[in-house]
Amino acid sequence: MSIPFRACILASAIVASLPSQAADAKLDKRTVTNATTLATAGAQDTGAYAIVESLTTEIGPRLAGSAAYDRATKWAEEKFKSLGYDRVYLEPVSFPTWERHHESAEVIAPYPQRLIITTLGGSVGTGGKPIEADIVEFATIEALKLAPAGSLAGKIAYISNRMERTKDGHGYGPAVAARSGASAAADKGAVALVIRSIGTDSDRLPHTGMQRYAEGSTKIPAAALSNPDADLLSNMVRRGKPVTLRLDIDAGHTGATKTEYNVIGEIRGRKLPEEVVVIGGHLDSWDLGTGAIDDASGVAITMTAGAMIGRLDKAPLRTIRVIAFANEEQGVFGGRAYAETHKAELDLQQLGAESDFGAGRIYSFRAGVAAEAVPVIEQIARLLEPLGIAYEAGKGGPGPDIEPFAKVGMPWAQLAQDGTDYFDYHHTANDTLDKVDAKALDQQAAAYAVMAYVAADSPVDFGRAPPLTGEE
Amino acid sequence: MSIPFRACILASAIVASLPSQAADAKLDKRTVTNATTLATAGAQDTGAYAIVESLTTEIGPRLAGSAAYDRATKWAEEKFKSLGYDRVYLEPVSFPTWERHHESAEVIAPYPQRLIITTLGGSVGTGGKPIEADIVEFATIEALKLAPAGSLAGKIAYISNRMERTKDGHGYGPAVAARSGASAAADKGAVALVIRSIGTDSDRLPHTGMQRYAEGSTKIPAAALSNPDADLLSNMVRRGKPVTLRLDIDAGHTGATKTEYNVIGEIRGRKLPEEVVVIGGHLDSWDLGTGAIDDASGVAITMTAGAMIGRLDKAPLRTIRVIAFANEEQGVFGGRAYAETHKAELDLQQLGAESDFGAGRIYSFRAGVAAEAVPVIEQIARLLEPLGIAYEAGKGGPGPDIEPFAKVGMPWAQLAQDGTDYFDYHHTANDTLDKVDAKALDQQAAAYAVMAYVAADSPVDFGRAPPLTGEE
Numbered sequence: 001m002s003i004p005f006r007a008c009i010l011a012s013a014i015v016a017s018l019p020s021q022a023a024d025a026k027l028d029k030r031t032v033t034n035a036t037t038l039a040t041a042g043a044q045d046t047g048a049y050a051i052v053e054s055l056t057t058e059i060g061p062r063l064a065g066s067a068a069y070d071r072a073t074k075w076a077e078e079k080f081k082s083l084g085y086d087r088v089y090l091e092p093v094s095f096p097t098w099e100r101h102h103e104s105a106e107v108i109a110p111y112p113q114r115l116i117i118t119t120l121g122g123s124v125g126t127g128g129k130p131i132e133a134d135i136v137e138f139a140t141i142e143a144l145k146l147a148p149a150g151s152l153a154g155k156i157a158y159i160s161n162r163m164e165r166t167k168d169g170h171g172y173g174p175a176v177a178a179r180s181g182a183s184a185a186a187d188k189g190a191v192a193l194v195i196r197s198i199g200t201d202s203d204r205l206p207h208t209g210m211q212r213y214a215e216g217s218t219k220i221p222a223a224a225l226s227n228p229d230a231d232l233l234s235n236m237v238r239r240g241k242p243v244t245l246r247l248d249i250d251a252g253h254t255g256a257t258k259t260e261y262n263v264i265g266e267i268r269g270r271k272l273p274e275e276v277v278v279i280g281g282h283l284d285s286w287d288l289g290t291g292a293i294d295d296a297s298g299v300a301i302t303m304t305a306g307a308m309i310g311r312l313d314k315a316p317l318r319t320i321r322v323i324a325f326a327n328e329e330q331g332v333f334g335g336r337a338y339a340e341t342h343k344a345e346l347d348l349q350q351l352g353a354e355s356d357f358g359a360g361r362i363y364s365f366r367a368g369v370a371a372e373a374v375p376v377i378e379q380i381a382r383l384l385e386p387l388g389i390a391y392e393a394g395k396g397g398p399g400p401d402i403e404p405f406a407k408v409g410m411p412w413a414q415l416a417q418d419g420t421d422y423f424d425y426h427h428t429a430n431d432t433l434d435k436v437d438a439k440a441l442d443q444q445a446a447a448y449a450v451m452a453y454v455a456a457d458s459p460v461d462f463g464r465a466p467p468l469t470g471e472e
Numbered sequence: 473m474s475i476p477f478r479a480c481i482l483a484s485a486i487v488a489s490l491p492s493q494a495a496d497a498k499l500d501k502r503t504v505t506n507a508t509t510l511a512t513a514g515a516q517d518t519g520a521y522a523i524v525e526s527l528t529t530e531i532g533p534r535l536a537g538s539a540a541y542d543r544a545t546k547w548a549e550e551k552f553k554s555l556g557y558d559r560v561y562l563e564p565v566s567f568p569t570w571e572r573h574h575e576s577a578e579v580i581a582p583y584p585q586r587l588i589i590t591t592l593g594g595s596v597g598t599g600g601k602p603i604e605a606d607i608v609e610f611a612t613i614e615a616l617k618l619a620p621a622g623s624l625a626g627k628i629a630y631i632s633n634r635m636e637r638t639k640d641g642h643g644y645g646p647a648v649a650a651r652s653g654a655s656a657a658a659d660k661g662a663v664a665l666v667i668r669s670i671g672t673d674s675d676r677l678p679h680t681g682m683q684r685y686a687e688g689s690t691k692i693p694a695a696a697l698s699n700p701d702a703d704l705l706s707n708m709v710r711r712g713k714p715v716t717l718r719l720d721i722d723a724g725h726t727g728a729t730k731t732e733y734n735v736i737g738e739i740r741g742r743k744l745p746e747e748v749v750v751i752g753g754h755l756d757s758w759d760l761g762t763g764a765i766d767d768a769s770g771v772a773i774t775m776t777a778g779a780m781i782g783r784l785d786k787a788p789l790r791t792i793r794v795i796a797f798a799n800e801e802q803g804v805f806g807g808r809a810y811a812e813t814h815k816a817e818l819d820l821q822q823l824g825a826e827s828d829f830g831a832g833r834i835y836s837f838r839a840g841v842a843a844e845a846v847p848v849i850e851q852i853a854r855l856l857e858p859l860g861i862a863y864e865a866g867k868g869g870p871g872p873d874i875e876p877f878a879k880v881g882m883p884w885a886q887l888a889q890d891g892t893d894y895f896d897y898h899h900t901a902n903d904t905l906d907k908v909d910a911k912a913l914d915q916q917a918a919a920y921a922v923m924a925y926v927a928a929d930s931p932v933d934f935g936r937a938p939p940l941t942g943e944e
Contacts, residue, residue, distance in 0.1 A: 057707045060585030068585070113532030113540070113762070116901065203675055204761070204901040228904035232762070235529045235905075289676070290585070290704070429588065429676040432700035433707075 024460075025379035031457045034312050035383045035450050041308060042387055042446025049438035051079065051300035052359075056290035056433045063287040064327035065097035065258050072283050073261050076299070076324045080265030083307040085322070087268065090261035093326040093337040097258045098122055100287060101250040103223060105194070108132065109244040111236055117194065117223040118206040118288060118428075119251045120179060121330055124219045126192070130248040131156070131221070133191050137237045141178045144185060153189030156245050157181070160234050162227070165200040169357065169419040172198065179209055179224070183217035192247050193222040196230035201424035204228050208286050209427045210330055221249045260284075260326040262334045265303065267310040269318040269456060274345075276321040277456040278338075278352040278410075279305060279448055282328035282401060289431030293422065297436060297444075298355035299324050304441075305448035309456075316456035318350060325401040328356065335401025339408070346409055350462045351455045353413040354399025355444065358426070359436040360418035362447045365389050366396030369411040370463025377413070380454045387447050389415070397468065411462035413455070415447050496932075497851035503929045506784050507855045507922050513780060514859055514918025521910035523551065523772035524831075528762035528905045535759040536799035537569035537730050544755050545733050548771070548796045552737030555779040557794070559740065562733035565798040565809040569730045570594055572759060573722040575695060577666070580604065581716040583708055589666065589695040590678040590760060590900075591723045592651060593802055596691045598664070602720040603628070603693070605663050609709045613650045616657060625661030628717050629653070632706050634699070637672040641829065641891040644670065651681055651696070655689035664719050665694040668702035673896035676700050680758050681899045682802055693721045732756075732798040734806045737775065739782040741790040741928060746817075748793040749928040750810075750824040750882075751777060751920055754800035754873060761903030765894065769908060769916075770827035771796050776913075777920035781928075788928035790822060797873040800828065807873025811880070818881055822934045823927045825885040826871025827916065830898075831908040832890035834919045837861050838868030841883040842935025849885070852926045859919050861887070869940065881936035885927070887919050 055075060062072040073090070080088040098121060105115040119125075133156045138144040140161045159178040164171030175198050182193040197207035206226040213219050225233060236243045263283060269275065281298020285291020306322040309315075325334030335354075342349065351369065365384050367377045381391035397403070398412035406412045425431045455462070527547060534544040545562070552560040570593060577587040591597075605628045610616040612633045631650040636643030647670045654665040669679035678698040685691050697705060708715045735755060741747065753770020757763020778794040781787075797806030807826075814821065823841065837856050839849045853863030869875070870884035878884045897903045927934070 053707065057704060057711075058583045060583065060704075111530045111532065202904075202906045204677060204904060205675070228902070228906050231906055232529060232532075232904070235525065239529075430700070432674075432676060432704070434674045434700050434703055 025375040026459050027379060027454065027457070031454060035454050038308055038449040038453060039383060039386050039446055042443045044442065046304050046308065046442045046445040048300045048304040048441035048445040049436065051303055052292055052296045052436055052441065053433055054079070055296040055299065056292045060290045061287045062283065062285050062291060064095065064260060064284040064330055065099070069260055069284055073263055076263035076283055079303060080263070083303060084310050085265035085267060085306065087266040089264050091264060091337065091341055092259050093262055093333050094257055094259045095327050095330060095333040097254045097256045098330060099251060099254055102248065103251065104248045105223065106246050107236065107243060108246050110241045115229045115233065116204050116206060116226050118208045119249050120222045120224060121208055121210040123211060123222040123249070124252045125249040126221050126247055130246045131192050132244060132246045135233065135237060135243045135245055137234060141181045141184065144181055147188050150189050152185060155190050156192045156194060156247065157185035157190040158233060159195045160230055162196060163198050163200055163423060165420065165423070167418055167420050168416065169422060172423060180211045182211060182220050182222040183214035186218040186220045190220060192220050195224050197224040197226055199227060199423050199426060199428065202227050203430060205428040205430045207427045208288055221247060223247065223249060262326050262338060263324040265306060265322045267306050267315060267320040270315040271317045273319050275318040275348050275350050277318055277350050277452045278321045278323060278402070279452050280323035280325055280401065281355045282334060283324035284327050284329055286329055286427050288427065288429040290433065291431055292433045292436050293358040293425055293431050294427065295328070295356050297359040297441060301355045301441060301444045302448055304445035305452055308445065308449040309453045316453055317459060318456040320452050320456055328401055332400050332404065336404045338401065339405035349405060349410040351411045351413055352398060352402040352405060353415060353451065354401045355415065355448065356399045357417045357419050358422040359440055360420065360422060361440045362387070362389050362415040362417050362444050364392050364416040365413070366392050366416060367413040368398070368406065368465040373411065373460050373462040376455065376458045376460050380451050383450050383454060384447055387443055389447060406465050407468055409464035411465045413451060415444065415451065497847040498931050499851060499926065499929070503926060507926050510780055510921040510925060511855060511858050511918055514915045516914065518776050518780065518914045518917040520772045520776040520913035520917040521908065523775055524764055524768045524908055524913065525905055526551070527768040527771065528764045532762045533759045534755065534757050534763060536567060536732060536756040536802055537571070541732055541756055545735055548735035548755055551775060552735070555775060556782050557737035557739060557778065559738040561736050563736060563809065563813055564731050565734055565805050566729055566731045567799050567802060567805040569726045569728045570802060571723060571726055574720065575723065576720045577695065578718050579708065579715060580718050582713045587701045587705065588676050588678055588698050590680045591721050592694045592696060593680055593682040595683060595694040595721070595723055597721040597723045598693050598719055602718045603664050604716060604718045607705065607709060607715045607717055609706060613653045613656065616653060619660050622661050624657060627662050628664045628666060628719065629657035629662040630705065631667045632702055634668060635670050635672055635895060637892065637895065639890055639892050640888065641894060644895065652683045654683060654692050654694040655686035658690040658692045662692060664692050667696050669696040669698055671699060671895050671898060671900065674699050675902060677900040677902045679899045680760055693719060695719065695721060734798050734810060735796040737778060737794045739778050739787060739792040742787040743789045745791050747790040747820050747822050749790055749822050749924045750793045750795060750874070751924050752795035752797055752873065753827045754806060755796035756799050756801055758801055758899050760899065760901040762905065763903055764905045764908050765830040765897055765903050766899065767800070767828050769831040769913060773827045773913060773916045774920055776917035777924055780917065780921040781925045788925055789931060790928040792924050792928055800873055804872050804876065808876045810873065811877035821877060821882040823883050823885055824870060824874040824877060825887060825923065826873045827887065827920065828871045829889045829891050830894040831912055832892065832894065833912045834859070834861050834887040834889050834916050836864050836888040837885070838864050838888060839885040840870070840878065840937040845883065845932050845934040848927065848930045848932050852923050855922050855926060856919055859915055861919060878937050879940055883934035883937045885923060887916070887923065
């Protein structure tokens with residue numbers, strides 16, 4: 001996942017105050033039996049791990065705009081087909097192409113040594129030759145913003161704040177603001193920005209991720225140091241002598257627009273096939289790792305869940321639509337394209353959920369649906385309990401690729417994953433298969449299957465999502 | 473440390489069978505009091521961590537032969553002086569220069585993606601242009617040696633065995649043989665060797681380390697994949713299609729011989745100043761990390777121990793000689809030079825010990841000394857007990873830079889460190905300051921101080937070490 005992760009409290013009084021016991025989930029006995037069977041399957045090999053292994057091994061890094069992403073598109077089409085989906089198709093997604101070619105950094109004085117950096121997504125390069133400039137360290141982006149006008153003229157700004165480790169990832173929000181600090185630095189005269197990686201590890205593997213320039217500001221290169229390198233640089237700065245850095249970056253938007261595709265597989269509904277329950281992950285990844293946790297896992301979990309539903313004796317009332325979204329990382333292009341393409345079909349979008357928070361076990365189920373549908377959500381919650389998942393009413397928010405549609409009313413659900421270790425590997429070269437626990441994926445595939453199946457097999461309409469609070 | 477770490481069982485029947493209670497350590501009461509004070513100091517800040525911080529921050533990576541090593545030499549001289557050593561001097565160490573310039577690897581078919589490698593020390597490059605060849609995987613070096621003659625013609629041999637994690641590092645020996653597998657591969661016709669890193673981690677940071685070619689074999693490039701990359705490559709090979717790798721390495725011996733220096737600091741003995749107790753670590757490091765655990769920690773622990781002894785009210789009988797050895801990593805050049813330079817003074821070398829197994833706490837004390845000196849060793853053992861260190865008679869071996877002299881009779885001691893995590897970081901870019909626990913360093917500095925002080929303040933002669941068994 002790429003977009004700023006904010007504290008997820010949905011202040012939805014509508015949902016939380018409902019006398020749900022009085023309502024009815026209107027489920028067949030068979031639906032409940034099938035859902036229980038799907039939940040039980042989470043204790044066995046669902047095949048989800050094999051899908052992560054396949055995508056990371058056969059395709060590997062798949063930066064949007066790259067030839068590898070095109071191969072990933074073919075891979076996803078074939079995988080849906082081999083899993084027995086009824087219909088597999090593509091929907092176009094267009095975006096500007098950004099490329100990374102070369103990046104290096106070294107302290108040249110007073111303590112010469114190499115530093116390990118990665119260029120932040122969307123950054124410009126250093127203009128064909130290295131930049132050499134002194135570092136000015138700031139503890140936070142807020143401190144940088146308070147620097148006097150012109151005080152960074154000719155300098156490289158360095159923001160050194162460290163991200164806090166939490167289960168739900170709420171340490172990400174306060175830290176990640178630094179990632180888009182280039183314009184604030186440029187406005188004070190800086191020639192480049194380096195930041196401490198937005199990550200919780202102590203590995204010499206920096207975290208990339210998208211950064212954005214403010215309108216009208218000079219675009220300067222922006223890069224992240226690994227946590228050990230940030231420690232090192234801060235220890236140098238603390239000694240009091242000017243610390244001079246050489247930065248050499250060749251990266252940037254090419255000026256071209258590329259069209260790629262959301263890859264979609266459907267298990268066709270038996271009675272209301274036009275109505276859809278949407279689940280998915282994103283197919284693209286950053287280029288440093290093989291994108292195992294971000295987000296081959298999300299793709300595999302939801303592909304597997306759909307396939308599990310497809311293998312039931314009878315299809316659910318509604319269609320299960322599994323989407324492998326294109327280019328989430330560089331700005332939720334896949335999710336925005338889906339919302340735009342289907343905006344006339346808002347009423348058909350019954351429920352949407354994206355898995356994009358790594359490969360850790362799901363511990364919480366949350367949803368934003370119309371009041372009438374809350375009994376179904378509560379029924380799903382009861383069916384998820386054997387998987388160790390608790391229901392949290394009035395909390396959470398949609399995944400990044402669901403959010404654009406949820407903002408205009410698409411009902412959403414969230415199966416919140418344990419993200420304690422997620423930001424150790426997020427957007428680094430270390431996002432590889434060995435970080436994925438097959439049993440945790442099985443639990444998740446089963447949970448998505450239960451949720452999507454029951455939502456698709458209940459005749460209750462999920463209506464419109466309560467308005468998002470902007471805190472999602 | 474660089475040299476193959478073998479199972480450390482010293483079958484020294486002489487030492488183990490001594491009726492030590494009958495002998496006498498001949499220690500003053502004051503010596504015991506001072507030793508107890510030194511041990512107690514291990515619970516406070518000994519200053520060892522600040523030395524590691526200084527070397528890694530102000531110098532960083534210091535590959536033997538590099539300009540950084542020359543800076544490290546100056547750093548060590550100044551550090552000894554600032555710690556109040558009585559005498560600081562240099563002794564020359566010469567060796568052939570090896571340089572790393574560029575290294576990259578990628579699978580070009582059938583699953584194109586980049587692999588992360590590091591060239592092994594001493595390796596040749598790919599001759600100015602990339603090598604492209606198919607992979608042949610072997611589970612072990614032994615399996616490679618069994619391959620039919622000529623069967624690897626034009627291929628890249630790949631050895632995929634994984635090192636086992638243990639406290640005493642005994643998993644290193646069986647695994648590290650693969651690192652010098654290039655000649656065995658070349659003898660079967662291979663054009664290059666890649667191995668799974670000799671390391672216990674799951675990080676995308678490959679482990680370098682010295683490899684050697686056999687006399688008369690064609691020299692082919694040799695590189696290590698990170699553990700996740702090795703998993704990836706094995707998963708590709710398992711699919712059954714030929715896997716083609718492109719390897720591009722610019723590295724090699726320059727043909728030049730360079731002279732660097734062992735940096736030596738002494739706390740002069742008050743009565744037998746020509747007799748020395750030698751402790752030390754090695755000053756050089758591999759070039760990927762900042763050499764915090766390998767071996768700034770060893771340098772800092774022993775420098776600090778000497779300084780602690782120097783601050784006592786009265787110097788010990790004998791001289792404490794602390795050596796920051798040059799170029800251990802590429803072939804124990806510093807240790808061999810010391811043995812050669814001082815070979816006529818074998819009788820003056822009372823006891824030698826090197827700290828070169830990371831930054832983990834010391835849990836065991838071992839020694840190889842003449843029978844007459846065993847009571848002193850046992851007395852030291854009792855004084856080390858409060859630091860949580862157990863005595864193990866008849867076990868262990870000298871550190872790498874002590875071994876050349878110990879082989880001809882220099883008595884040795886070993887303060888064995890907990891190496892459970894050592895091979896997670898060993899010879900990788902991840903060998904950085906954040907991996908070092910300051911309190912563990914304090915315990916170690918105190919232990920070295922106790923051992924060196926008591927050995928230097930006992931009038932008992934340590935004689936000659938029992939013959940080494942070749943298992944050290």
